[in-house]
Amino acid sequence: MANKERIAGVLAPVVTPFTKEYAPDAGRFARHCKWLLKSGCAGLAVFGTNSEANSMSVAEKLALLEALVAAGVPPAKLMPGTGHCALSDSIEMTRAAVRLGCAGVLMLPPFYYKGVSDEGLYRSFAEVIERVGDERLRLYLYHIPPVSQVPITLALIGRLLSKYPGIVAGVKDSSGDWQNTKAMLDQFAKEGFDVFAGSEVFLLENMRNGGKGCITATGNINPGPIDQLFRNWRSPDADRQQAAITATRKIVQKQPMIPALKAAIAHFGNDPQWKTCRPPLVELDSAQEESLIGELKASGFSMPGLG
Amino acid sequence: MANKERIAGVLAPVVTPFTKEYAPDAGRFARHCKWLLKSGCAGLAVFGTNSEANSMSVAEKLALLEALVAAGVPPAKLMPGTGHCALSDSIEMTRAAVRLGCAGVLMLPPFYYKGVSDEGLYRSFAEVIERVGDERLRLYLYHIPPVSQVPITLALIGRLLSKYPGIVAGVKDSSGDWQNTKAMLDQFAKEGFDVFAGSEVFLLENMRNGGKGCITATGNINPGPIDQLFRNWRSPDADRQQAAITATRKIVQKQPMIPALKAAIAHFGNDPQWKTCRPPLVELDSAQEESLIGELKASGFSMPGLG
Numbered sequence: 131m132a133n134k135e136r137i138a139g140v141l142a143p144v145v146t147p148f149t150k151e152y153a154p155d156a157g158r159f160a161r162h163c164k165w166l167l168k169s170g171c172a173g174l175a176v177f178g179t180n181s182e183a184n185s186m187s188v189a190e191k192l193a194l195l196e197a198l199v200a201a202g203v204p205p206a207k208l209m210p211g212t213g214h215c216a217l218s219d220s221i222e223m224t225r226a227a228v229r230l231g232c233a234g235v236l237m238l239p240p241f242y243y244k245g246v247s248d249e250g251l252y253r254s255f256a257e258v259i260e261r262v263g264d265e266r267l268r269l270y271l272y273h274i275p276p277v278s279q280v281p282i283t284l285a286l287i288g289r290l291l292s293k294y295p296g297i298v299a300g301v302k303d304s305s306g307d308w309q310n311t312k313a314m315l316d317q318f319a320k321e322g323f324d325v326f327a328g329s330e331v332f333l334l335e336n337m338r339n340g341g342k343g344c345i346t347a348t349g350n351i352n353p354g355p356i357d358q359l360f361r362n363w364r365s366p367d368a369d370r371q372q373a374a375i376t377a378t379r380k381i382v383q384k385q386p387m388i389p390a391l392k393a394a395i396a397h398f399g400n401d402p403q404w405k406t407c408r409p410p411l412v413e414l415d416s417a418q419e420e421s422l423i424g425e426l427k428a429s430g431f432s433m434p435g436l437g
Numbered sequence: 438m439a440n441k442e443r444i445a446g447v448l449a450p451v452v453t454p455f456t457k458e459y460a461p462d463a464g465r466f467a468r469h470c471k472w473l474l475k476s477g478c479a480g481l482a483v484f485g486t487n488s489e490a491n492s493m494s495v496a497e498k499l500a501l502l503e504a505l506v507a508a509g510v511p512p513a514k515l516m517p518g519t520g521h522c523a524l525s526d527s528i529e530m531t532r533a534a535v536r537l538g539c540a541g542v543l544m545l546p547p548f549y550y551k552g553v554s555d556e557g558l559y560r561s562f563a564e565v566i567e568r569v570g571d572e573r574l575r576l577y578l579y580h581i582p583p584v585s586q587v588p589i590t591l592a593l594i595g596r597l598l599s600k601y602p603g604i605v606a607g608v609k610d611s612s613g614d615w616q617n618t619k620a621m622l623d624q625f626a627k628e629g630f631d632v633f634a635g636s637e638v639f640l641l642e643n644m645r646n647g648g649k650g651c652i653t654a655t656g657n658i659n660p661g662p663i664d665q666l667f668r669n670w671r672s673p674d675a676d677r678q679q680a681a682i683t684a685t686r687k688i689v690q691k692q693p694m695i696p697a698l699k700a701a702i703a704h705f706g707n708d709p710q711w712k713t714c715r716p717p718l719v720e721l722d723s724a725q726e727e728s729l730i731g732e733l734k735a736s737g738f739s740m741p742g743l744g
Contacts, residue, residue: 188494215522280717
């Protein structure tokens with residue numbers, strides 16, 4: 131298993147649909163996952179930041195994960211988020227993901243305490259790896275300091291990688307700082323450490339420097355064109371393709387990202403229930419929604435085959 | 438039940454002991470809780486920031502809470518922390534606390550997403566109150582922006598208090614900003630909103646302005662003298678007492694607070710296992726520990742009856 135093929139390409143941190151009563155909606159979730167895989171996503175980073183994962187309990191997420199697999203979504207395409215504040219929660223989710231045969235897990239550091247030491251973060255990740263104790267585990271570190279406020283430093287990556295080669299498989303860098311992504315590539319990519327940009331804005335640069343793709347919010351609505359650039363990054367047309375997908379992202383990120391993605395799926399899939407966010411997030415107001423949908427339509431954006 | 442007596446005085450956010458394997462240790466926990474109640478604490482804010490509460494799963498916390506009650510700790514003295522990132526976790530813990538007869542719950546806002554709106558936070562608290570649906574609930578809001586990064590604004594308090602009077606019972610203000618505590622007192626104390634300072638450093642000021650006490654880290658090791666000031670705040674000796682407890686706190690907070698509290702309990706209770714912190718926190722190094730214990734001893738500090 132140590133040499134099993136790893137995911138490369140475009141992954142969506144899949145947004146999670148909720149009912150009017152704020153319950154996770156497994157049916158809509160599985161349908162969206164299948165649309166994503168059909169439309170260009172190489173994998174599904176379910177339970178990421180854009181999934182409102184931390185707004186759900188471990189039990190709710192395990193039920194969704196099992197429902198996905200039962201609905202026929204291949205576990206080899208799944209990279210669920212399994213990092214929690216509580217060590218015990220991270221162990222439980224990671225163990226379940228490995229048991230189900232997921233390609234990997236994307237793990238936030240524990241994020242309640244701020245200013246924690248690399249030693250403490252090392253112990254957190256190491257405890258999960260040791261307690262799960264399964265050679266099939268592929269752990270991708272999730273660096274997203276603007277939200278978690280707890281960074282994953284280059285020194286921490288180096289220490290984990292030298293202790294757990296093959297298990298520590300890569301990173302999603304959502305710092306928004308290309309120099310940081312570049313440093314991760316320069317220092318670790320040759321050791322089989324797979325670097326995913328946290329936004330398609332950096333996809334071309336990431337590929338040109340030895341990266342493996344991107345795990346990006348807008349992968350939820352624009353997977354085809356992003357995947358096209360992933361496949362064609364060496365082509366003369368690559369810069370034009372990069373500019374086009376960046377332009378789409380810029381429209382979306384004028385609004386709060388998660389409700390904007392949900393509003394787009396609701397509109398283009400003709401399914402208004404998709405708009406619901408679980409507190410503390412709130413749906414777009416009507417002006418925000420009109421602006422988003424209007425600009426997307428004007429740009430020629432579409433979601434072929436949705437709904 | 439609407440007029441049941443509320444807790445006032447000194448509460449400790451009780452530190453949580455772990456075994457060498459990082460498992461919560463219910464026996465040591467109950468013993469420490471009993472020592473605190475015997476030594477000056479009016480109540481126990483178990484599962485607070487200083488309790489490493491967010492490093493534990495809901496199941497682990499429920500087991501500890503049930504063990505405490507089974508060990509004879511009166512639920513009327515308990516104000517467990519029940520706020521989580523996940524709405525469903527907050528509902529589950531709050532429901533359990535009410536069912537067990539706890540005096541109240543101390544609730545963090547959901548803290549993963551940053552920059553969330555007051556509307557989203559209002560929905561979070563309101564959903565918990567509505568789903569628990571029990572008139573016995575007494576909800577204390579937990580404002581600790583240095584750690585949670587998500588504040589509880591005066592506007593949010595006002596909105597919750599007018600919708601849920603009697604249920605929304607007060608606040609712990611751990612902003613460290615006395616002007617904010619003062620504003621909470623000025624705007625809401627007369628409506629039966631109980632303001633607890635988040636540190637004994639502000640205890641005297643809080644009492645002089647209509648507050649109800651403090652919920653403070655160092656309540657774990659210095660409950661007697663802090664309680665004495667709470668009882669004697671109108672006395673001519675109050676300023677001297679305030680200076681003395683502030684001096685003790687200043688010694689402790691030269692070190693990282695949580696491992697320092699644990700090191701003090703380990704030393705003065707002659708029980709080294711208390712030093713263990715769950716990752717991502719780490720215990721003090723030997724130099725930090727020597728410095729802490731040396732300074733505490735030199736100041737005349739003691740923990741009578743411990744161990």
